[in-house]
Amino acid sequence: MKRPGKDSAESARIISRRGLIVGGMQLGFAAMLAARMRYMQVEQADQFRLLAEENRINVRLIPPARGEIFDRHGLPIAQNEPSYRLTIVREDAGDVDTVIARLSALVELDDEDLNRALTEMKRSPPFLPVTVADRVSWADISRVAVNAPALPGITPEVGLSRGYPLGPDFANVVGYVGPISDYDLSKIEDPDQLLRIPRFQIGKVGIEARLEDQLRGKAGTKRVEVNAVGRVMRELDRQEGQPGASLQLTLDHRLQNYAQARLGNESAAAVVIDCETGDLLAMASAPSFDPNLFVQGISVSDYRALTENKYRPLASKSVQGLYPPGSTFKMVTALAALDAGVISPEETVWCPGHLEVSNRRFHCWKRTGHGHVDLKSSLRESCDVYYYDVALKVGIEKISAMAERLGLGHRFDIPMSAVATGRAPTKEWKSSNTGQEWVVGDTVNASIGQGYVLASPLQLAVMSARIATGRAVSPRLLKSVDGVEQPSGAGEPLGVDEALLRQVRRAMFEVSNNRRGTAYGSRIVTEEFRMAGKTGTSQVRNITAAERARGVTKNEDLPWERRDHALFVNFAPFDNPRYAVAVVVEHGGGGSAAAAPIARDITLQALYGEDPPLTAYPEKDRDRIKALQDRLKRERPDFGTVGKVRT
Template sequence: MTKPQTDPKAHPRLTRRSMILGGAQLTVAGALGLRMHRMQIDEADTYRMMAEENRISMQLVAPPRGRILDRFGAVLADNRPTYQVTIVRERAGDPQKVLADVQTILGLSDDDLKQILDEMADRSSFVPITVARDITWDELSQISLNAPALPGISADVVLQRVYPFGTDFAHLIGYVGRANAQDVADNDGNNALLAMPGFHIGKISIEKAQEASLRGKAGRLSVEVNAAGRVMQSLDRVPPVPGADLQLTIDHHLQNFALARLAGQSAAAVVIDVQNGDLLACASAPTFDPNLFVDGISSKDYNALRDDPYRPLSDKVVQGAYPPGSVLKMSLALAALEGAEVGPEETVYCPGFVEIGGRRFHCWKRGGHGHISLRGALRESCDVFFYEMARRVGIDNLHAMSARLGLGQRPDLPLSGIASGLNPSRDWKLERYGTEWLIGDTINASIGQGFVLATPMQLAIMAARVASGKNVEPRLFKPQMAGDTQNFEDMGLSPAALALVHAGMTDVVNAARGTARSSRIVAEGQTMAGKTGSSQVFSITAAERAAGVRSQADLPWNRRDHALFTAFAPAAQPRIAVSVLVEHGGGGSLAAAPIARDLVLFYLNGGLPPVEAYPADQRGRMQTSLEELSAAILPTDGHTQKRRT
């Protein structure tokens, strides 16, 4: 057998090829080794963090919203636990299929599903979207039972705002609702809390004005999730900081009674403590249930509120500006006395009208009051007397006194849409209409007509300042220190002038010819002083008079005069001031004064007053009225006695 022969030159070539291939392999292996070293040693922390981010999910924890309490600790706005279902699109796989399964369990409508899908399309894939709110325990159990087949679905316990007193504090406290695009923009667009399912923010009044205090601060929850995004376990929790509780000066029993007393009317009432400015009641009727707004009010319910001619959505206490009528005579009386334009015993003759600038201005009493003093003019609300005072005082001094008493100024309160009213002046008319102020404008202003406008809140402030002689400012939040009183500055009014106006206002309610004598209080130490007012809405035309229309009662409701009354009590040592407005109520003595009397008596007696507080000839009628009110209001408790001691 012949032995194979080899080429002696091939061996060096094979050796060089092997070396080249080996070198290349070593280079690749070295590069891989270096890369592995960098990844495992040098960049280990970075990749560990990336892995943790894929495994650990960070979630915000909503803080409990602060409660709102009345002056005695009764809870006016609270939070209740409720169950909700949410979906996260990036964890759901096929969201439409998952939602179809949830629809079967919860009985959602097709419109509900469409709304959810539309919201998912508008939000980032990692943002939870609410599928259903306030579900039952049985529904929660079904969702939990089917959890393995519902990727991306979570059932959680959330706190929902609730208003235990329903309609009583709707205008005052307001309500919360889901954050919209404008809310996010107002929060600089960077508050992730606002995107959380079921998270609500204040929309009006105190809930909105005190949002920063009530909201609290979010907590944080770290959870471990699997590849499907389902939570496996909780890893770390930073608890949220609850919102601060707020305590109001409002007395929930007095507020409840005020609304019961205003029932069936378009009206407003304010009760204020003349010593410290505490607002004890701020009632606007009719009202609405703020609980309807928390998760979105239905179109049917909202339209019913919007279209109601009594305007339940409007807070008449601070948003309604009305001609104050003869209530303004308190301001004119003080301006005349302070300017020495009239003496205490000086009289003016009232024949029932006066000619000024070629125009006849009538007194409400067609036959006139004869010779009458300032005290008597307040008592009987003589227009001619105050026409004369207006000519002497002039609009500049009347404007200045009305401003001192709070007219034309917005009170510093956390309420929505506060109107400033209007305390007209020469400069205002020139700027507004481009015309000079006329003597006829002054005459109209002297009886609270013409350009003058005031809110029930402003009229309560006026009454409190007249009662105390101090620059009373209203407040809604109870101070932290018990017994705290605000040190209001003295208004600098003459004690003699104040005493004379007080005497005239006491006569209004208690003297034989007082315009509100039928609303007097006969209980010892509870005498009320006040001033009636009626503001004209429309004049009865000549054609209507020819057709037999002679009085307010003959007119349609929305053309009748507004009825007003302001008061303070007890007259000798004032503790509270009250203002009442009844839209289209006619005369202040008939429609507004009786309401003010009942509010005063309720406060001073710590609940419904004894029938003996009323004049003897009214007790039968008042007994029936008190029984009806007793059935309509909340039962009183020990809180009502605390405010007296």
């Protein structure tokens, strides 16, 4: 049936209206697209051009050469060595398993490193190189190069790795580097981008850690062109970085090696300081370890062997070890009393073998006593009762103040890890740290370097140097940085009366050169090199009244951990001090028997600069010393093959 004309006209009007709406919407959308395109192509053209460029060009870091470390004569202690490695690119290798099998026939591959590489290949894009063998020999590189056609995807590469040519000699001073860990990064607030490079090496302990910022250097950069999936197409340009600073230490490699060898298998430490400049010439800690083991990551078994060793080879005992200084502290008590004017050098004290203080008996090491003793004889024979009596007169505050003036209880600013502060205790210290009041018995114990008193071998060497010179000698370990000399540690006058210091020095001379002196057996015979010293023996256990009644157990009959520490400090030559030395032998027994001979031998080595003549030793010791010198010569490295001394 035919629709009425009126209905047809109405339908046409509706369709026209809808068409206009849809058309208008389409035109509006087209206008918006046109405006947006104009905005992006014209007004934002520079920004999008830059974004496109950044997507195409990557900026990558170039690790700088780490600064090297030398001894005072320019011999390298920590250096950068060529390190050869083999990498594989998965997409070039094709059948990775077959290529790895062929490579294994040519080069010995570590299973742990290989498994790590295979895991990394699965996680990485196929075009990225992955290290399958690190620190391989030049012979291995040559074999791989010759067989290159059969090893698709394998590429030999060369880089720099840290090496320690003198091995254990400087391990406890210089420390070592190792791959950076997540734990290392967590301790750094704003880490350098270099530290985010996988397996980038940083200093872990010692000088390597303390001076990390100077040794690391500044990264270089290179711009590379990459395609859409990140594959490097070509290198556009590069800017080399700034190598780390070269450090020269005050240590003498020959003296350091001798001291390390002379300590032998003991758990011990020795420090040698130049009395004139404060230069540390040797800082030995025994036993030591090979820092090269840590560079690429030490094995679990090797690390366990070090950490479970009761002699603690990883500890830098020369600065980190704290010990009761024993009788080596008696010079401090004597100088405090002399400086305060409460005693004179000629004043005597009666020693019957003990002193009663507050209903408690404090014993002298010599059970029968020393009789009447003055300053000189008390130091010479190490009478304890004399110092008990003197300490009661002068008091702990003045004793502690003198200890600090002589370098005890002070943390010296040298670039090593865990440099200990030690302790010169006061009444306030005990109250604040233990919640207990100071008692007179504490003063008596402190007078002979027991009780709360603690000192490191470094501090004891500084104390000896300050007594020898009358100046506030400070230890210096860093001689120069990039050739710029560092400040001297000569120090200003102590402010102690020179006449009083001479009295104490003379008494120390008696210790080593009088037949009744506790170190007479370890004297230096050569007239111009004679030394002044002081023995020390510090207890690490309490001796009960019952044990004293039946006889004190000898050190050699006790377990090692319960034996006394042995100590000795000295300076030489007596008339013109050049070197001060401190030796501590953990649980070594008596200072005169265990520590004094070592200190005497190290002192002579420093004075002569080589093996001293046998005539420098007491005649009865010369055969033993000759045998010792011959043994140490066999054990000491040939420095001519270690490295070239820088001139």
